Amino acid sequence: MTASLKPVSSAPASVADEARAILARLGVPESAFASTGRPALSPITGEVIAHVRETTPDEAKAAIGRADAAFKAWRKVPAPKRGEFIRLLGEELRAAKDDLGRLVTLEAGKIVSEGLGEVQEMIDICDFAVGLSRQLYGLTIATERADHRMMETWHPLGVCGVISAFNFPVAVWSWNAALALVCGDSVVWKPSEKTLLTALATHAIVERAAKRFGGVPEGLCEVLLGGREIGEILVEDHRVPVLSATGSTAMGRQVGPKLAERFARAILELGGNNAAIVAPSADLDLALRGIAFAAMGTAGQRCTTLRRLFVHESVYDQLVPRLVKVYGSVKIGDPRAEGTLVGPLIDKAAFDNMERALDEARAAGGKVHGGGRYTDVANEGVYARPALVEMPSQTGPVTRETFAPILYVMRYSDFDEVIALHNAVGAGLSSSIFTLNLREAEAFVSAAGSDCGIANVNIGPSGAEIGGAFGGEKETGGGRESGSDAWKAYMRRATNTINYGSTLPLAQGVKFDVDA
Structure with missing residues (x-):
């Protein structure tokens, strides 16, 4: 490992020492760090914990491509089977709760109970999503035409982009990812540049769950590390049909129009007064x-x-x-x-x-x-x-x-x-x-x-x-994440009409007879 993970403070209770040990236990690979990368600082002491290798623009585009290919395979996996992957993720999060919660404290500055509580949110949404994987239901709708059935079906949407903020460095990703994955989508995550270590740790936990599950397509869960330029690539890529962005209202005013311009679905979680x-x-x-x-x-x-x-x-x-x-x-x-x-x-x-x-x-x-x-x-x-x-x-x-x-x-x-x-x-x-x-x-x-x-x-x-x-109105952006029927934002709805008869009645009494 490069010198980037060596503590830079001589203080006896070095945050960098503690974080280094946690990152090693959680299995974050050495390749994630570089001596000239972006510094990951702790607000507790102001010290640099590590230098993180940032994603290049070309790497970001390639990651989105992998996620797009993974989606095309993952959507064919039965939803309850996708739920099994999330069940395993929940198990891994339970095992890593103390370490990941502590890392949230070290990197985001939350008190210990709040750091642990954030990881508990991740566990809870996994439990919710596992049950949801057997409840992605549509309606059967009364039809005016004899010998016809009308219904709605829900299908995976595609690559789900997630842009999260520093104050909930891991929970917001999980609110989106757990639902998107059971819905059949792949996920590309751009975490806050102020909380890169918790993102790397979370990704390592996801990879452990994927290894246990077996058969997870490459690129199903990607992480892009960097600043605004990397976020803009995610916002502007046409291969990302739905994007959840958490941040300020000012950020939403920039992201929202770009998504609307390419008719992408926006889940905006913005400011709150x-x-x-x-x-x-x-x-x-x-x-x-x-x-x-x-x-x-x-x-x-x-x-x-x-x-x-x-x-x-x-x-x-x-x-x-x-x-x-x-x-x-x-x-x-x-x-x-x-x-x-x-x-x-x-x-x-x-x-x-x-x-x-x-x-x-x-x-x-x-x-x-x-x-x-x-x-x-x-x-x-x-x-x-x-x-x-x-x-x-x-x-x-x-x-x-x-x-x-x-x-x-x-x-x-x-x-x-x-x-x-x-x-x-x-x-x-x-x-x-x-x-x-x-x-x-x-x-x-x-x-x-x-x-x-x-x-x-x-x-x-x-x-x-x-x-x-979870979400709000007006300048908060109108997005909804987490529970209830928020899952519908990650899927596309199709209305299906099936004629099982031998005649062709048209709706509203329209007549259009031709010689056959």
Whole structure:
């Protein structure tokens, strides 16, 4: 192995040492690394863990070609048999859970329970997909023509491209890949350039499952490592009929039109300026716990992070001071340490964006509690104090997503007014209300309530289960992944009419008789 995997820090608890051991146990090949490749850094310490060999444009195109050929073979494998491959993948993930979860912590900066929880999501979606492999069903439809049968069938679509973000470096791939593979598609994955090691480790696990399965066509699961140029190749290649892209709304504005131009199917999972409402009847103890996790979990770097909080004026003075106290006492630091709840930001650019947003909030009359650089950490990572900002109104930075632990808090007095404020932003991913009032709860989840893809009652907007379809509306992109019937995005539908009679009646009573 090249010198690229040697630790570059002399610190006694080197992240690079730990990551190196995990990568070796998970079977990541030496050929994945090169001394002059892209550096893979840990946000925990800022140190370089390894240098990763990037995919060249020609290699990316060849990988897509292999995936296209693999699809043509894989689609002929019976769906329950494809499900067996995913069952084996789930077994391999169970065996590797501790190592892969730890690697997520080292490379993405998540606390240990969140790193493990992300791998559990992968295991859960494999279980879901195995059952799905025997339920890829269509409808039998009543027909107006005698001696005819009409039905719909579902068929594999082709190569499924996946572009994932750093904050869920492995789970998002699995939401797409597990479904796409049981549907009969092949998968080409372009992970975030900030989390390349977890992608390599995941690919090694997939290859172990494939070896156990036997007969997996070459190219069924490909990984492209690199930056924007590699992602653009995946977006623009006509051999990729469906692409799932997770990232910012700005990224979606670039990817969406390119996919539409070539009539490819887009599954866009973009930004989320998520809000919660605390109503007069709310269980405030429950609300406080739900708000704290949703707003500060993953250091505010989830697409479902709680960013706006509307508190009824009758309970504002009971809840907000308690929240401020929690913000001042939450444990920040090395995510590997026991008791840590808030780890590092992914990089300094994220911290700079947070500081700019807080400056803008102050200029708009906001009162900032917390915020700023947290320096009581014995390493070079970028750590920030979560910020709670009491705002006079929903203006300025409140109306847009800042990918950092900032929670804007505002008073409200009228339910209809707060629903309007809740919906008055571009994104429409996740939302929640804390209330014991049945009318308010039902109104919130009704057609006239939250306009988001996820609407929760008495839990926060963060932490979705895989059984439900995940995704949002408006500037969140409209995509759906994971559970429910999200599988349909990875397949094409055919409506079939079969005439088992000896006459040829036409629909709608049309007559077209010719001499035969």
